[in-house]
Amino acid sequence: MAPSVNDLLASNGDTIQEPNAKKVKPNPTSDPTVYDIHHQKFISDGLPSSSEAWIERARQVSAILAIDAASRDIENKSPRAEVALLKSSGLLKVLGPHAFGGGGQTWDVGYKVIREVAKGDGSLGMLLGYHLLWSTTANVVGTEEQKHRFQRLIIENNYFVGGAVNPRDNDLNITDHGDHLVFDGFKNFNTGGVVSDLTVLEGVFAGTEHHIFAFVPTEQQGIQFAHNWNNVGLRLTESGSVKINQIRVQWGDALGWDVSTKLPDPTVLAIPFATLLLPTIQLVFSNFYLGIAQGSLDFASKYTTTSTRAWPYGGDNKQSPTEEFYILERYGNFFAHLRAAETLADRAGLAITDIYTKHGEARTVTERERGDAAEWVASAKVVTTDTALRVTAGVFEVTGSRATGRKVGLDRFWRDVRTHTLHDPVAYKNRELGEYVLLDKVPEPTWYT
Template identity: 55%
Template sequence: MTATEKAVNWKSRPTTAEGWVRRADEVAAVLAADAVRRDRANQTPYEEVRLLKDSGLVTLLGPVEHGGGGQSWSTAYRVTRAVAAGDGSIGQLLGYHYLWAWAARLVGTPEQIAAVEELYTTNDYFFGGAVNPRDRDLVITDEGDELVYDGRKSFSTGSKVSDLTVLEGVIEGTDKHVFAIVPSHQDGIVFNDDWDNIGQRLTESGSVEIRGVRVPWESAAGYVDKQFQPLTYNTLNLPTIQLVFANFYLGIAQGALRYATSYTREKTRPWPYGGDDKQHASEEFHILDTYGDLQAKLWAAEALVDRAGSAIEELLHAERESVTPQQRGEVAVLVAAAKQRIIDTGLEIGNRIFEVTGARATASSVGLDIYWRNLRTHSLHDPVAYKRVEVGRYALLGELPEPTWYT
């Protein structure tokens, strides 16, 4: 029996933000116990998602009246980070779930929001998404009372482990984009089991084919009488998910540093040929210097990520009609800064921890490589250079980034 299959005795669900973060730490501890073994096995994470459901974390943002946590986005970001410290893949799955669970609020009508939030919260449903914008849009055919989705996406995080999938496409012959939430397990959705990358191996991010998936017009998010009324609030999905990225990157980096310091204290041997021999590796000057440098950089990245989280939370929990393009743009710049900073810091930590753990720490059984592989893989999601340019344009020219599929 694996660590994730062992029963965890959660008799009740937390009621405060700090309680939810402690619950996430408990989940992370369970995941960390066999994270390396599960990464090597690369099996569909059914038990891991069951752990997220049993802990209550999947309904963190759900309405209290339906059994949800009723928490804010700053808590969701901290929880994502905590889980990622135990297992980066599962942290990513949870962070994406939070974004897709909020999708109805981003673009839906009040009636759609209420229906979706009651559905997923009361059933502990888990979300995936088939939206990857680098691929061609899914083609939507308008058949009167129904929309029919067809096409293929090369990435679909969550895929087989999800209960609900977010689809996005364009109505044929128009420029109308339509989001819809559909059951994941149906004949028209085919997951191709082709995710086999060097990192984030348990995210089930492989390709998916959409074959004639039917959606009633009343489920087309944000549409009334087949017309969509856009708001600036609708465009918050991109900075929101980009900050999800930054938070699970931060969690991965925190997990790496935590594991490395533990290994150094317990197993790393001091170097006997330096002329100033120490009894323990933890007394070595260069080891202390390196850990001090990495910890300081990580704290700085965390502070910036938290600052961005506080800023975007104000918008995500505001009245939707009140959010302005200026507010949205300023938050997007801050998120871009946080993302680029934690990528650089996290990759440095994932690399340099080997310098302070020693040659024996490169053994496959130790698994220190998992942190660098995970962060390196997902940090290529979209070029970080463009995030630096967004911040540069704001700093030099006062320009705010225009909403795009990646901004």
């Protein structure tokens, strides 16, 4: 019998390591001990006990990350220290069941936590958001046994979950080998895998159109990271490519599959409930876009009040930049649009929470209910994309040319938003919303809807 996830973790994956696997030199890593004083305080304080306390904990983490975010962005070290901070703060557990030591919060709170962290460091906001989605994947596409088993595994061990889940890459194949499956292939992108404890794999079961998700231990030679993430933004997310080389997965770990028939369990992978992973993560995106944009406005406002100079050749000269009409007008306009985007994102978060609260046990959500919630998410995606790009670029107009200095770090906010808003074309969200308005048509579930 093939080893289970728990067996592999206990043996550190030794049963599937390949001694001749090609070695790739990783990036230097950040040192978790730099946050020791914060680790000790968070552990001493314990987990927050209310929704507002969880959001406040996220604010505290965000403030810590913001202190040296610009220099860390330049150094581009693998974020082991930063993930360790997410662990000690408890934020990885915010959605976990109380029974296993989690925070017991709902997605609307989780989204706000992601947003707060992203204000201080967009990369860490993104990593946290993806982790929260992947760590709860079994809740949506797993059996009841798998749901509880993986929640317990992740929460009790405070694991950080990365993922090689990129549906546009169709060259990761899954084959049946009796009592186990073998995942083999390549993904152009994975997120956070290099610094993760578990990795979610996804691929197509050979000879079918069915996809299979499975958790596997990251520390094994069958997972070969290319360490090639060096993009313009979100530089600390370790989102480079990965080769999946003959990874064995016990049939019982294939999320939502019937071990006896080796077919998807129709009571578990019911459409449209099983497709809720997609609007859920699309709203993760919107919230870290929004958080990054809010962080840019906060950063810029501090810079303006301390470093920007009034323009002396306007004919209506002011002593201070905070008296300049155009500076006041721009900040006011940016602030208003961010407030509107935040209100919309919060409303969409409630729509996702309501779906899971009402239908999480029975998995009986209708196409209409799912579609209406998805269009709240699509609306948030459109508005946060447009607003975040506009604000993170526009803050230079109210800070001045010296704010473009690399060490200042104001550019990181725009670079982070610009990088991820290319994930899937927002134009399709606009079209989707147009069909919703004009034709009363809810979207067909896809990998991006």
